[in-house]
Amino acid sequence: MIYSAKKFIFGIGIAMIGIVGCTNTIKLEHDASDEYYTELYRPQYHFSTPVGNLADPNGLIYFKGEYHLFHQKNGHWAHAISKDLIHWSHQPIALDHDDLGQALSGSAVVDWNDTTGFFNGKAGLVAIYTNTAGGEAQSIAFSSDRGRTWERYEGNPVIKNPGIKDFRDPKVFWHDETEKWVMVVSTDKSVTFFNSDNLIEWEYLSRFGDGQGLQVAVWECPDLFRLPVNGEDGNEKWVLHVSVGDNNETNGSTAQYFIGEFDGKEFINEYPADHILITDYGQDFYAAQSFSDIPVKDGRKIWLAWMANWRYPYQSPTDPWKGAMSIPRELSLRTVEDGKIRLFQEPISEIESLRATEYSINNFHLEGNHRIDDFSGTTFEFEATITWEDVEEFGIRVRQADDEETVIGINTKTEKVFVDRTNSGLQRLIDRNGSFFDFGSLYETDYPTKQKNIKLRGFVDESSVELFVNDGEIVFTNLIYTKPTNNGIELYTKGGSIDIESLNFYHLHSTWRNQPPNNKISQIVVNEERVHITIDEEEKLQAQVKPDWLRIKGEDLVWSVEDPEIIELSLDGMNATIRGKKEGTTQVIITDLNNLVEKSISVRVSGK
Numbered sequence: 001m002i003y004s005a006k007k008f009i010f011g012i013g014i015a016m017i018g019i020v021g022c023t024n025t026i027k028l029e030h031d032a033s034d035e036y037y038t039e040l041y042r043p044q045y046h047f048s049t050p051v052g053n054l055a056d057p058n059g060l061i062y063f064k065g066e067y068h069l070f071h072q073k074n075g076h077w078a079h080a081i082s083k084d085l086i087h088w089s090h091q092p093i094a095l096d097h098d099d100l101g102q103a104l105s106g107s108a109v110v111d112w113n114d115t116t117g118f119f120n121g122k123a124g125l126v127a128i129y130t131n132t133a134g135g136e137a138q139s140i141a142f143s144s145d146r147g148r149t150w151e152r153y154e155g156n157p158v159i160k161n162p163g164i165k166d167f168r169d170p171k172v173f174w175h176d177e178t179e180k181w182v183m184v185v186s187t188d189k190s191v192t193f194f195n196s197d198n199l200i201e202w203e204y205l206s207r208f209g210d211g212q213g214l215q216v217a218v219w220e221c222p223d224l225f226r227l228p229v230n231g232e233d234g235n236e237k238w239v240l241h242v243s244v245g246d247n248n249e250t251n252g253s254t255a256q257y258f259i260g261e262f263d264g265k266e267f268i269n270e271y272p273a274d275h276i277l278i279t280d281y282g283q284d285f286y287a288a289q290s291f292s293d294i295p296v297k298d299g300r301k302i303w304l305a306w307m308a309n310w311r312y313p314y315q316s317p318t319d320p321w322k323g324a325m326s327i328p329r330e331l332s333l334r335t336v337e338d339g340k341i342r343l344f345q346e347p348i349s350e351i352e353s354l355r356a357t358e359y360s361i362n363n364f365h366l367e368g369n370h371r372i373d374d375f376s377g378t379t380f381e382f383e384a385t386i387t388w389e390d391v392e393e394f395g396i397r398v399r400q401a402d403d404e405e406t407v408i409g410i411n412t413k414t415e416k417v418f419v420d421r422t423n424s425g426l427q428r429l430i431d432r433n434g435s436f437f438d439f440g441s442l443y444e445t446d447y448p449t450k451q452k453n454i455k456l457r458g459f460v461d462e463s464s465v466e467l468f469v470n471d472g473e474i475v476f477t478n479l480i481y482t483k484p485t486n487n488g489i490e491l492y493t494k495g496g497s498i499d500i501e502s503l504n505f506y507h508l509h510s511t512w513r514n515q516p517p518n519n520k521i522s523q524i525v526v527n528e529e530r531v532h533i534t535i536d537e538e539e540k541l542q543a544q545v546k547p548d549w550l551r552i553k554g555e556d557l558v559w560s561v562e563d564p565e566i567i568e569l570s571l572d573g574m575n576a577t578i579r580g581k582k583e584g585t586t587q588v589i590i591t592d593l594n595n596l597v598e599k600s601i602s603v604r605v606s607g608k
Contacts, residue, residue, distance in 0.1 A: 028087065032516035032547075033523065033597055040529055041318045041463040041481055044379045044510040045354055046307065047088055047325040049078060053314050054323030056169075056221055056287035056306050059094075059108035059127050061147075062294045068108065068147050070094055070127075071306075071325070075102030077129065079147070084350050085302070085328045087511045094127070094150050095141060100157065101132030103139075105169040105221055110293045111142075115181070115198045118142045126199055128183065130168040135161035138170045138185065140199060159183075159194065159202050169221045172199070173292065178264035184222045184240075189215050191222045191242065193265065206266040208240070212273045214256050217245035221287040224262065225301055227333045229341055237270075237333055238262040239343060241279065243286050245310055246432075251441075252311035253286050255279035259333070259341055279343070281445040282419060282476035283309050284464070285326060301331045302348060307464060307477060312431045312439070317481055318463070326477055327351060327459060327466060336473065337448070345472040347459065355381070355506040356515075357549045366394075367497035372489040375505045377460070377548030382489075384456045385501040388412070392495030398460050399424065399480065400488030401527075406465055406480050410447060410454060417454070417474060418444035419467055425482030443476060459508075484525040485544045507549045521545045521592045524557070524599035531588075531603045533567075533580045541576045541601065543590055558595075562587040566605050580605035 030036040037044070047069065048054060055072035062068075067085050070077045077095035080088040095103035106129030114121050125143040127150065130136050137157035141150045161167050166188045175182045180195040183202065190209025194202040209219060219242040226238045240258040244250065257277050260270040271277070279285065288305035305326045314322040329345040336342050359375040378399065388394065395409025407420040420442040431437040447454070447469070457468040462484065467476040491500070509515055516522040523546035531539050543559075545552055554573035561569050561578075563586040568579045578588065588601045 028512065028514045030513040032510075032513050032520070034513055037510070037512035038523055039319065039321075040484060041316075042321075043324045043461045043463060044512065045086070045351070045508050046327060046461055046464065047080065047304075048323065049073065049321050050090060051320040052322070054078070054306070054321065054325070055308070055313065056105040057289045057304055057325060058105050058129070060289050060291040060304070061108040061110065061125065062291055063110055063125060064146055066146065067291065068125075069304075069325070070108070072105055075104060075132070077103050077127070081147070084353070085348060086350050086354065091148070094147070095129060098131075098152060099133065100137075100139060101134075104130035104132060104136070105287065106130060106138075107171045107173075107289065108292060109172050109174065109181070109199075111199065116140075116142065116200060117198070119144055128170045128172045128199070130170065131157055135163075136165075136167040137161045138167075138183070138202075153200070155200065158200050159185075164188065166218050171221075171223050171289070173224065175264045180264060182224075182264060184224050186218070186220050186222055186242070189217075189219055191219060191240070191267075193267070195264065208267045208269070209242075212269060213242075213258060214244050214250075214254070214276050216249040217247035217253070219243070220245055221289060223288065223290055223303070224267070225290055225331075226262070227301055227331060229333045230335055231332070237341060238267065239331075239333070240267055240269075241288060243288065252283060252309040255285060255288060255305075257343055259343070277343070278445070280305075280345075280475045280477050282443050282467075282478040283441070284479045285475075285477040286310065288326075290331070300348075302328050303331060304328045305477070307479065310432070311437055312429055315429050315431060315437075316463075316479065317426065317429070324464070329472070329475075332472075334473070337451075342473060345475050346468060347457070347466075351381070351459075351508075354508040354511065356509050356547065357505075357507040359505045361500060361503040364500040364503065365497060366491055366500060367493055370491045372491070372505070376487040376489060377505075377507050378484065378487050379461050379508050379510070379548060381460075381506045381508055382456070382458050383502070383504045385453070385503075386456070386498050387453045387501060388496065388498040389452065390496045391493050391498055394493040394496075394498045395491075396456075396458075397488075397490040397492060398458070398465065399482050399486045400490055401483065401486040404482050404486050405488070405490075406478075406482070408456065408458060408465070408467055410449065412449040415447055415449050416444040417447040417469055418442055419465060419476040419478050421465075421478055421480050424480040425486070426480070439481075443478060445474060447474070483527045485527040485542045487544065487548065507547065509547075516547055519550070521550060521552070521556075521597050522547060524590050524592070524597055526590065526599055526601050528601060531578065531601060532606070533578070533603070534606055534608050535580045535582065536608070538577055538579045541578060541588065543574050543576070543599070545592075545597075556593060558591045558593065560589045560591075562589065567603055578603060583607055 059070035079091040139156035193205040
């Protein structure tokens with residue numbers, strides 16, 4: 001075993017692992033020790049709304065140095081702005097309800113040549129969305145001040161409902177060859193195409209989807225774009241993406257894509273109609289949308305998705321918010337071993353700016369279990385390249401504790417790669433239908449293990465795991481709800497051994513608060529937020545500190561009880577045991593030595 005990570009000691013009882021150079025100079029509004037975005041399960045480098053419901057991303061667009069992320073929030077367009085796709089500034093609601101009802105999902109474009117006539121010959125932003133009064137129809141709004149304020153077009157809707165139930169989620173883009181705006185709209189288990197000269201007057205073109213792909217539920221949030229194949233100039237294909245609504249066959253919602261040709265009027269699928277291409281093999285990747293108008297010199301096609309599922313859209317155990325976005329991903333088309341073309345998704349390079357520490361293991365032969373003692377955390381990234389000759393199963397266990405873990409693995413017998421959250425914490429929840437849903441499940445897909453190698457890249461946050469296999473050929477996105485102190489990492493094999501060619505771990509900074517000063521505790525977390533015990537009953541509490549890379553001892557924390565007549569407290573390093581003494585409610589309080597950071601746990605003691 002060869003460890004290439006360096007350790008540096010800073011002060012008594014505190015160590016840090018291979019600090020990466022200063023990478024994030026963005027000044028944020030909140031200090032590291034602020035309570036902003038520190039609630040239980042709150043994502044630290046994924047986008048989430050401060051309060052309320054978050055759903056489909058809408059109107060993703062780049063304009064004059066800014067990325068705009070709009071998203072569904074109870075039929076409104078909520079709004080955030082970023083310079084780097086990582087750090088976001090929340091803005092006021094962009095589109096509220098009006099006389100035409102809600103503002104459902106849609107897209108936005110830059111009207112560079114003022115085809116609408118809204119901008120006095122200059123460029124401006126146009127949002128295209130679905131209104132709901134009298135049936136779903138398509139409307140537009142426009143902004144002349146870089147997306148800060150929006151005005152509805154007085155002639156809305158620009159496309160009236162044609163007499164069908166599902167007619168929503170317009171995606172609009174400029175088609176160079178026909179010199180027209182093109183709109184693709186969800187129409188039940190199909191999509192319908194329109195075009196326009198001015199974003200106001202639209203003409204029907206064609207429909208695609210009848211008998212194509214996965215037909216188990218309504219298609220939503222379509223997207224259509226072209227990408228070069230294998231990066232080759234002059235060799236391009238079109239990708240049509242749709243999300244598939246809640247259904248029993250896929251045990252919730254999912255997403256699929258088609259590869260083919262689009263001439264500005266009609267999409268032709270180049271695969272057989274019954275050939276299904278799944279976008280993400282996890283449970284929680286929906287309504288993906290790509291950013292419009294990213295500069296040509298950048299050259300990337302980037303998208304993100306709502307990290308949730310329509311079986312339990314707002315049923316997660318989070319408060320005061322519901323829902324988050326996936327990390328932004330760069331898209332490409334590549335030819336795989338069987339000669340077929342597939343969509344690849346890779347994390348955008350900007351995420352590397354969040355790396356705070358680096359820990360590496362190289363040329364490591366593994367048989368059995370091996371816990372990573374020198375690296376742990378709840379918000380981190382890892383990369384692994386693994387080869388093998390004879391092994392039944394192997395993988396990496398993350399967010400591990402004595403009784404919980406999330407497993408990323410490969411089974412060579414069944415030829416599957418999987419993400420298993422059956423023991424990740426939350427086992428069941430009440431879904432949107434009021435029924436029990438088995439949240440703790442295993443998600444898998446085929447993997448040809450005869451090639452005897454695999455490349456993994458994973459992103460672990462406070463309530464999610466995203467896995468990218470072989471540069472994003474296979475992707476899993478899964479929510480997890482586990483204890484905030486579950487930070488262990490373990491490698492394992494069953495029935496044989498593997499060779500780890502390289503393995504890198506990186507702690508990641510929060511995108512919502514400024515970086516903490518060196519060696520300073522920014523937060524204290526405990527395995528339980530509230531405890532209910534009876535008289536003479538005991539409960540164990542475990543404390544840890546943030547940022548994840550700090551290594552402290554029990555004497556670096558101070559524990560106290562608000563009312564020692566109600567509970568008795570005994571300490572054991574970073575852990576404590578409380579015992580009920582008499583009925584009542586009190587607080588266990590934990591602080592750092594300087595009394596600058598505090599964590600309180602509510603304890604209620606009842607009679608036997």
